[in-house]
Amino acid sequence: MNLLAIIFVAILANNIVLSQFLGICPYLGVSKRIETSIGMGMAVIFVMTLSAIVTWLIYNILLAPFGLAYLRTIAFILVIAGLVQLVEMILKKTNPTLFQALGIYLPLITTNCAILGVAVLNIDAGYNIIETIIYAISTGIGFTLAMVIMAGIRERLELVNMSGFVRGAAVTLVSAGILSLAFMGFKGIVTL
Amino acid sequence: MELVMSFVIIGGLGLIFGGLLAYAARRFAVEEDPRVETITDLLPGANCGACGFAGCSSFAEKVVAGQAPVDSCVPGGKKVSDNICEVLGLESVASEDRKIAQVFCMGSKDIAPDKFEYQGVRDCKAAMMYSGGFKACTYGCLGLGTCVEVCPFDALSMGENGLPKVDTDKCTGCGVCAKACPRNVIRIISARNVKYVPCNSKDRGKVVRESCEVGCIACKACVKACPNEAITVENNLAVIDSAKCDSCGKCIEVCKRQIIKDLGKVLAVK
Amino acid sequence: MSTLAQEFSKGIFKENPTFRLLLGMCPTLGVTTLAFYGFGMGVSTLFVLLCSNIVISVLRNAIPAKVRIPAYILIIATFVTIVDMVLKAFVPDLHGALGIFIPLIVVNCIILGRAEAFARKNNVGRSIIDALGMGMGFTISLTVLGIIRELFGSGSIFGVNILGTSFQPMGLLSSPPGAFITLGILLGLCNFAFKRLGIE
Amino acid sequence: MSERTFVGGIHPSYFKDYTAGIPIAPARAPSQVIIPLQQNIGAPCEAIVQVGDEVKVGQKIGEPKGFVSAPIHASVSGKVSKIEPFNHSMGTPVMAVFIENDGQDTPFEGMKPNKSLEELTAEEIKAISKEAGLVGLGGATFPTHVKLSPPPDIQIDTVIINGAECEPFLTADHRLMVERAEDVVFGLQAFMKALGATRGIIGVEDNKPDAVSSMRKAVADAGGGYNIEIQPLHTKYPQGAEKMLIKATTGREVPPGALPMAVNVVNQNTGTAIALAEAIKLGKSLYERVVTVTGPGINKPGNFVVRNGTLIRDLIEQCGGLTPDARKLILGGPMMGFAQPTDEIPAIKGTSGVLLLTEEFVKDVPIAPCIKCGKCVEVCPMNLLPNFIGSASEKNVMDLAEKYGAMDCFECGCCTFTCPAKRPLVQWIRIAKGAIAASRKK
Amino acid sequence: MERKLVVSSSPHIKSPENIQSIMVDVLIALFPVALMAVFLFGFRALITMVIAMVAAMATEAIILRKGSFFGDGSAAVTGLLLAMTLPPAPPWWVVAIGAVVAIAIGKHIYGGLGNNIFNPALVGRAILFVSWGTHLSGSVWLKPVPFGFTADAVSQASPLVTHDASLGDLFIGTVSGSLGETSALALIIGAIWLFYRGHIDWRIPGGYIGIVFIFGLFAGGFSMGLYHVLAGGVLLGALFMATDMVTSPVTANGKLIFGLGCGVITMLIRLFGTMPEGVTFAILLMNGLTPLIDNMTLPKKFGEVKKSA
Structure with missing residues (x-):
């Protein structure tokens, strides 16, 4: 299995948001402006990679050898929650502007299922540590890509007269659906 | 053995991360007043800007810092002000006075004619850029609905007659419409201000007669009729002082143009 | 203070987690290809929500505010693990279909959101009602979405063929893009209906 | 000499045939002129006459209050009857001097021919243009003496005379170039001398071949050893816009927010050049200008020399009145001119055209959504x-x-x-x- | 003055062109393509086109409730374009649903004309493709019978699958394929009209076709490059779909990037993907990127010096 294939599949063919339905909440919430979506994307890439590494280590060093695989949900979420809170504190101190921009969504990274999802998927797929890192980074990039595209679309839709009933989440979901359709074109370009 | 390991691992992880967090909390501590968030939650959240700040959260910050009066949230009224006082541990200061927006013009489409035909963006400010507005009366409402667009509480609607209508139930008196109106036709008045003269024209009577059927012509009949000296004529326009007015209604009887309105009645009808 | 009935019904209508609060979107989109999956997911979530609300409500004065989030997560994760085991043991088919979305119940914003917004401030009784309302709202939403997608995407409801054999299923509805589009349209319709009914 | 142009622009129908062939004629002097005291970009003037004063043609009646401002002169002889606000083409009423015409057209004694161009210094030319109240006659009405006073660190090397007249309908500059080419060249020479510029360019859109040939002849005839060239320009709107004209003739691009001076160029309108020539040769101050009265809504269009302060209503009457379907009165061209709510508006220095459009031009079509056609x-x-x-x-x-x-x-x-x-x-x-x-x- | 004058902002003259005239121009440009489709595939092609157009226009009329069936003509264009992407004779209900979906989801959810992010016709086609793929590809494609006007022809696989059509056949259109994609000749004639009327810019089709050709060149030489341009939906996509004004960038550089992007994705899917054709997905994806492209390619203002930052 080659790393390039992992990257391609994680970013395009099997995009975490558009075909795996993970991380939808921040996707709907933060994709209003291009700038914030990039910021959020960066935060996700960072946290995702960090947590993927740590959870992989914990699983393969602590849980698996002792036959405690069933503890992985609890252990993983504990680690992720701790990590996110650490990142949050550090960011608050060192880069208040970015912190302001991401606002309440940083704590929400904890409950961003993409983070836990990637940690679990890594284990399910049996990746080694290198693959885990690559997969986590690529997934984060895929998340950012999907979010930035949506932010571009939503910035444009802001200037549009549309029915109040669909404005916001509804039209975002439909757009995501059509984007998801378009991303289907990448299916099968690289086979894992 | 398995049970022990479960305890050890989960407990160990908890300890490690708990310790890390405790360290980080001290190392990267940022001073933040929790009351800001509490107050933000108390505010209506319309971000209307009536308080003079960029939005509800920035008002909350200022109010906690003591840089804004606790009663500056107009839409929230007394209730919000009292709540803020409670959070900050202050005495309640807000008065019971309620403020609402009213339209100071009755020159509807058929009554106040246009002097030329305007084509272009349907927005009052835009129309003002072309020869100062298309209405013959240079003070009257243009009726293109800029105020309706900006109202954060959905309290304004454009009537059939080309004049905006205020829904007194929804209006909070935030004043966004008054700021948006390029002709200052909409003003925020005290809901206690029971009588008012809905005209904005500062033209002399003769000019008003030519351009509008319902404009105040500054005849001063009301001034003379008022037993409380509550009415004065400023800039060719009758103004009623709510503090002096006792709502006797004599001005309404004598007004030649039948334009003095009783807000008490307006509210009652609604 | 609202009555218990209101507390219960708000989760289903006024504060429906899916259609009003837009929470828990990932499983909503991910597992609703069939009505049964949606229902299963909804019930699992309801169970975790109920249990965690009870525990958190009971312990609400014992947990220090500073570490409450990690504590809540730990509590929720425990129940999720239980659900995971139960499903695996009794309905392995469903367990397989829900897949990764079972462990991800941990991070379902509804559960943590209710813990944070409700259970930690209210007594056990109210928390139970709240959890039931919210959980039911979520279950109903997921089931409805599942029914729509199953009906047009496979021609059946809960596996029972409805539209006959000549019906050519609309593959879109059972595909990922269809999940987004259907939910989007449903959301728009809901907004419309709520506005009409005067619920805001 | 190849035709040059800029990127972008449009090709509207030009409608120049209404008036392109009609020689400039003097307009009737009205019985009363109403001269607004704001006739240029920048500060307005202050009246220096009082009600009841007798004034003569060309006498200064408004003194500028700031540097970016030019004096205003009486356009008829007679008595000042009122000084009060009056309608203005920019929308809001401004102070205006009302003068009752005594019909004598007594010229002001102060208007005397100056020395010849060879003898004048740059400073003197600047002073003459300021005293004569010269402003850019293309419509922007930027005071000319300000344009002739670049900051000391900028050396102007090129003066461009704008003969593009890219606005549809208008033909005032066109007729001036045909009929008074030698004055245009003289004015350009004076500008070049005042600025110490080494190069003069006259840009003319190539839809006016008669203007090009008459200007060529005038340049060939003119003496003085000035380096002046005629540049035919591609016919395209807005070829006459300052920045586009400079790009087309010199290849230089004026940065956003900057004046042409930033690229060592000064731009002057044809009419302004003639006004400067008259100010030097005759001492005449700027109290009249050529106005094109045109459009489908007027019965007898033409090009007229119009006194400052003449009501548009007077002009329309002289042109045979409005057609029944005339619906829109525009001062200036159809692209950048200002629609007026009434014909009781005085013509001023910036009035390059009076355009009457009919029903078919003013149909109010609904605004459709943007289809991003680009x-x-x-x-x-x-x-x-x-x-x-x-x-x-x-x-x-x-x-x-x-x-x-x-x-x-x-x-x-x-x-x-x-x-x-x-x-x-x-x-x-x-x-x-x-x-x-x-x-x-x- | 007794009459009321009209006052408005400058400019006071406007070009005669309006949205309806543009849409009519597009319909005119599609006419040779439609004619060729009927000529190659018989009357069933005509029926498909009519169903799509009527369904599209009816949907739009119902949503807008304006009373005018033709309206600004954009629904007719969408319907016809959708028909062009379909095989000659899919079941009628597939065509109708496609048209309804295209107008309702592709366009009016976004607030109608001009506001949609994705090309409505392609949204319709993509949804049909995912829903009833069997009706849209492979065995249902008819072998064209010139002058045949027959309803039953032998079915045949797409030249993109078989790779055996001659370049001449591809150019004239005597190969199997969707209604509007087979005849390069007719497409080019139509596109020339659009160029002449100034409705499309060379950059999008130029970038698109150019990059497809280059990919083909590397994949299998000159004739392969030409084959990839002529076969399948590239020409239809590049000339009529990608150039859709609403959903493509407005800046000059943006248009070029848009065209190149479409070409690259199309060829990635064609050469490496499981699907034989990628035009629909490529253009839809680039539609989604259009707002970003516009934002990244803001043109240099007149006289602006390039910023060093």
């Missing part, structure tokens, strides 16, 4: 994104409007002309400019 982007001579500025302004998102370039728009109108959805882009941009300027002030 035609406005293609034609925008400033390379802005008018469609997005318009939509942003419509939705009051002014930071986006600014990002897409609202502040660099000079309102040439190409985008609105070309928009298939008939969106009032220029108006939205104007709104955005106002809002952005206001927020910057804060």
Whole structure:
């Protein structure tokens, strides 16, 4: 299995948001402006990679050898929650502007299922540590890509007269659906 | 053995991360007043800007810092002000006075004619850029609905007659419409201000007669009729002082143009 | 203070987690290809929500505010693990279909959101009602979405063929893009209906 | 000499045939002139006459209050009857001097021929243009002496005479170039001398071949050893816009927000050149100008020498009145001129044309949504994104409007002309400019 | 003055072109393509086109409730374009649903004309493709019978699958395929009209076709490059779909990037993907990127010096 294939599949063919339905909440919430979506994307890439590494280590060093695989949900979420809170504190101190921009969504990274999802998927797929890192980074990039595209679309839709009933989440979901359709074109370009 | 390991691992992880967090909390501590968030939650959240700040959260910050009066949230009224006082541990200061927006013009489409035909963006400010507005009366409402667009509480609607209508139930008196109106036709008045003269024209009577059927012509009949000296004529326009007015209604009887309105009645009808 | 009935019904209508609060979107989109999956997911979530609300409500004065989030997560994760085991043991088919979305119940914003917004401030009784309302709202939403997608995407409801054999299923509805589009349209319709009914 | 141009722009129907062949004729002097005291960009003037004063033709009646301002002169002889606010072509009423015409046309004694151009110094030319009240006659009415006073660190090397007249309908400059070519050349020489410029360019759109040939002849005939060339320009709107003209003739691009001086160029209108020639040769102050009265809504169009302060109503009467379907009165050209609510408006220094449009031109078509065809982007001579500025302004998102370039728009109108959805882009941009300027002030 | 004058913002003259005239121009440009489709595939092609157009226009009329069936003509264009992407004779209900979906989801959810992010016709086609793929590809493609006007022809696989059509056949259109994609000749004639009327810019089709050709060149030489351009939906996509004004960038550089992007994705899917054709997905994806492209390619203002930052 080659790393390039992992990257391609994680970013395009099997995009975490558009075909795996993970991380939808921040996707709907933060994709209003291009700038914030990039910021959020960066935060996700960072946290995702960090947590993927740590959870992989914990699983393969602590849980698996002792036959405690069933503890992985609890252990993983504990680690992720701790990590996110650490990142949050550090960011608050060192880069208040970015912190302001991401606002309440940083704590929400904890409950961003993409983070836990990637940690679990890594284990399910049996990746080694290198693959885990690559997969986590690529997934984060895929998340950012999907979010930035949506932010571009939503910035444009802001200037549009549309029915109040669909404005916001509804039209975002439909757009995501059509984007998801378009991303289907990448299916099968690289086979894992 | 398995049970022990479960305890050890989960407990160990908890300890490690708990310790890390405790360290980080001290190392990267940022001073933040929790009351800001509490107050933000108390505010209506319309971000209307009536308080003079960029939005509800920035008002909350200022109010906690003591840089804004606790009663500056107009839409929230007394209730919000009292709540803020409670959070900050202050005495309640807000008065019971309620403020609402009213339209100071009755020159509807058929009554106040246009002097030329305007084509272009349907927005009052835009129309003002072309020869100062298309209405013959240079003070009257243009009726293109800029105020309706900006109202954060959905309290304004454009009537059939080309004049905006205020829904007194929804209006909070935030004043966004008054700021948006390029002709200052909409003003925020005290809901206690029971009588008012809905005209904005500062033209002399003769000019008003030519351009509008319902404009105040500054005849001063009301001034003379008022037993409380509550009415004065400023800039060719009758103004009623709510503090002096006792709502006797004599001005309404004598007004030649039948334009003095009783807000008490307006509210009652609604 | 609202009555218990209101507390219960708000989760289903006024504060429906899916259609009003837009929470828990990932499983909503991910597992609703069939009505049964949606229902299963909804019930699992309801169970975790109920249990965690009870525990958190009971312990609400014992947990220090500073570490409450990690504590809540730990509590929720425990129940999720239980659900995971139960499903695996009794309905392995469903367990397989829900897949990764079972462990991800941990991070379902509804559960943590209710813990944070409700259970930690209210007594056990109210928390139970709240959890039931919210959980039911979520279950109903997921089931409805599942029914729509199953009906047009496979021609059946809960596996029972409805539209006959000549019906050519609309593959879109059972595909990922269809999940987004259907939910989007449903959301728009809901907004419309709520506005009409005067619920805001 | 190849034809040069700029990127973008449009090709509207030109409608120049109404008046292109009609020689300039003097307009009847009205019985009363109403001369507004604001006739240039910058500060208004202060009246230096009082009610009851007798004034003569060419006598100064308004003294400028600031540097960017030019004096105003009486256009008839007679008595000052009133000084009060009156309608102005820019919308809001401004102070105006009312003069009852005594019909004598007594010239003001102060108007005397100056020394010959060879003997005049640069400073003297500047002083003459200031005293004569010269402003840019193309419509922007920028005081000429200000343009002749560049900051000391800038050496102007080129003076361009704008004979493009790219606005449809208008033919005033065209006729001037045909009939008074030698004065245009004389004026250009004076500008070059005042600025110490080494190169003079007269840019003429190639839809006016008679103007090109008459200007060529005048340049050949003129002496003085000035380096002057005639440049025929591609016929395209807005070829006559300052920045576009400079780009087309010299290849230089004036940066956003800067004046032509930034690229060592000064730009003057044909009419201004003639006014300077008259000021030097005759001592005449700027109290009349050539105005094209044209359009389908007027019975007898023509080019007229019109006294400052003549009511448009008088002019329309002299041109046989309005046709029954005339619905819109515009001062200036159809692309950048200002529609007027009434004909009781005095003609001023900046009035280059009086245009009457009929019913078919003023049909109020509904505004359709932007289909992002990008035609406005293609034609925008400033390379802005008018469609997005318009939509942003419509939705009051002014930071986006600014990002897409609202502040660099000079309102040439190409985008609105070309928009298939008939969106009032220029108006939205104007709104955005106002809002952005206001927020910057804060 | 007794009459009321009209006052408005400058400019006071406007070009005669309006949205309806543009849409009519597009319909005119599609006429040779439609004619060729009927000529190659018989009357069933005509029926498909009529169903799509009527369904599209009816949907739009119902949503807008304006009373005018033709309206500004954009629904007719969408319907016809959708028909062009379909095989000659899919079941009628597939065509109708496609048209309804295209107008309702592709366009009016976004607030109608001009506001949609994605090309409505392609949204319709993509949804049909995912829903009833069997009706849209492979065995249902008819072998064209010139002058045949027959309803039953032998079915045949797409030249993109078989790779055996001659370049001449591809150019004239005597190969199997969707209604509007087979005849390069007719497409080019139509596109020339659009160029002449100034409705499309060379950059999008130029970038698109150019990059497809280059990919083909590397994949299998000159004739392969030409084959990839002529076969399948590239020409239809590049000339009529990608150039859709509403959903493509407005800036000059943006248009070029848009065209190149479409070409690259199309060829990635064609050469490496499981699907034989990628035009629909490529253009839809680039539609989604259009707002970003516009934002990244803001043109240099007149006289602006390039910023160093």
